[in-house]
Amino acid sequence: MSSGSPSFGNELRYRSPETGKLDGPFIQIDFAQNAESLGAVAFRAENEFELRDALSKAKAAERTVVIHVPVQIDARVPGFESWWDVPIAEISGEPGVQEARADYLRTRGRQRLFV
Secondary structure: OOOOOOOOOOOOEOOOOOOOOOOOOEOOOOHHHHHHHOOOEEEEOOOHHHHHHHHHHHHHOOOOEEEEOOOOOOOOOOOOOOOOOOOOOOOOOOHHHHHHHHHHHHHHHOOOOOO
């Protein structure tokens, strides 16, 4: 979405009766139970202790292991004072993409190259 494109088909939402679009509430998925249904050993870790325990148990497992660590839906990586040069589409009818492209070009202009 940071490239200016609206999210599409990757948020796993219910269809809204008002709009008819997939912009309703998020679908709650039990990823650990889903992994178990596919034959994996699954653990759920909601804190550091549970994660360490799950990792220890995973090392001893003899088949695929899934460790589900729930996170906030809108959690993002904090700034890290660097820039990843990922070009934004040059041609688009989406205003958000056009704005993201302009921002990309401004930011790219400040890029320092080291040779």
